Structures are given as C-alpha cells and as structure tokens.
Amino acid sequence: MRGRGMGWRVRIMLAMSAVAMAGDALAAPLPPALQQAVSRGAHIFKDDSFGSHVKPVPDAASAFATLGGSPHAGPRFLTCSACHIHGGLTRGLLPDGRRIASLRNAAAVFPRYNAKSHRIMTLEAQIRHCVRDGIVGRPPAYGGSTMVDLVSYLKSIAAGQPIAIGGPVH
Ligand code: HEC
Numbered sequence: 713m714r715g716r717g718m719g720w721r722v723r724i725m726l727a728m729s730a731v732a733m734a735g736d737a738l739a740a741p742l743p744p745a746l747q748q749a750v751s752r753g754a755h756i757f758k759d760d761s762f763g764s765h766v767k768p769v770p771d772a773a774s775a776f777a778t779l780g781g782s783p784h785a786g787p788r789f790l791t792c793s794a795c796h797i798h799g800g801l802t803r804g805l806l807p808d809g810r811r812i813a814s815l816r817n818a819a820a821v822f823p824r825y826n827a828k829s830h831r832i833m834t835l836e837a838q839i840r841h842c843v844r845d846g847i848v849g850r851p852p853a854y855g856g857s858t859m860v861d862l863v864s865y866l867k868s869i870a871a872g873q874p875i876a877i878g879g880p881v882h
C-alpha cells in the first residue's frame with residue numbers, strides 16, 4: 713500500500729516537472745504594449761500607402777485578390793502587401809510577375825551587405841528603401857513609431873528563425 717502511494721506521488725511530481733519544462737520551451741506571451749506594436753505593424757504592412765499615389769497594376773491587383781488580399785475593401789494604392797503578399801509569410805509577387813523570397817527570416821538575417829550600393833543595409837534601411845523605391849511613398853523615420861511597429865511585426869514573423877547576420881532570405 714505504502715509503496716504504491718509513493719509511486720503515485722513520484723508520478724505526479726514527474727508529470728508536474730514535465731509540464732514545467734514544456735512551459736519553458738514555449739515563448740513567453742508578449743507584454744501587451746509590444747503585442748500592440750506587432751498588431752499595428754501588421755496593419756501598416758497591409759494598408760499603409762505612405763502617401764503614395766501609385767496603384768497596383770491590374771495584374772498584380774487580381775493576383776493580390778486571388779492570393780488572399782482584397783483590393784476592393786483594401787488599399788487603393790501600393791502597400792507592403794502589394795508585393796509581399798500574405799503578410800510576407802509566403803513568397804512575394806512583384807507587379808511584373810517575378811517571385812521574390814518571403815519575409816519569414818528577413819528580421820533574422822539583417823544587417824546585410826548590398827554590393828550594388830556598397831552599403832550595409834539594416835532592416836530599417838531596407839524598409840525605407842522599399843517605401844521609397846517600391847511604394848514610391850515617404851519613408852518612415854528611423855526610430856519613429858511607424859518604423860518601430862513595422863520592425864516589431866517583421867521580428868514577430870521571424871520568431872524561431874536562426875539568427876544569421878548577412879545570411880540568405882528564404
Ligand atoms: C513594389 C514591390 C515592393 C513593395 C511595395 C515593398 N517591397 Fe520590400 N522588397 C521588394 C523587393 C523586390 C525586395 C528584394 C530585395 C530588393 O530588391 O530590394 C524586397 C525586400 C524586402 C525586405 C528584405 C528581404 C529580402 O528578400 O531582401 C524587407 C524586410 C522588405 N522588403 C520589407 C518591405 C516592407 C516593410 C514594405 C512596406 C513598407 C515593402 N517591403 C514594400 C519589393 C517591394
């Protein structure tokens with residue numbers, strides 16, 4: 713009887729420590745303010761045209777609709793998600809039909825060296841480049857709330873990706 717009782721206690725203790733270990737392995741929930749920055753970033757990514765007046769070309773707009781966007785309810789002018797479809801979670805699609813890498817691990821591989829411009833590109837510099845040349849809008853300021861929100865969003869989708877400075881995007 714006694715031995716059996718001990719057995720149960722040991723088993724319960726083992727089960728409890730297994731639960732504790734599984735808990736450690738999971739990411740802790742984000743503090744609410746940071747979670748809100750991530751959500752605002754996702755929203756900006758999908759809807760903000762940064763003052764641009766460039767419309768997605770019809771082909772891109774219909775591809776955008778087919779692939780999960782909603783050009784009617786959604787943005788009238790270019791946004792991040794016009795090229796980086798599905799919130800950047802899948803491979804992107806340029807207006808000319810060219811496929812580009814997803815943004816899954818982007819936040820884990822910047823800074824990267826850009827041989828063409830002889831510059832080290834930080835994630836923030838890349839975002840500004842995409843707004844200036846991709847969206848043809850006003851780039852968000854370094855350290856401004858729009859930049860903070862976009863970086864928070866891109867970091868959140870890269871959770872669990874190996875940090876690899878300068879590494880390839882996939
Ligand atoms: C008109 C298409 C287009 C739009 C709109 C666009 N991008 Fe990009 N983006 C690209 C292309 C093309 C690349 C690949 C690298 C390059 O050529 O600059 C890229 C690369 C990136 C990268 C680096 C990952 C990689 O594959 O090199 C990030 C991060 C990124 N974009 C974020 C954004 C964000 C955030 C926005 C919105 C503010 C945005 N992009 C809007 C076309 C676009």
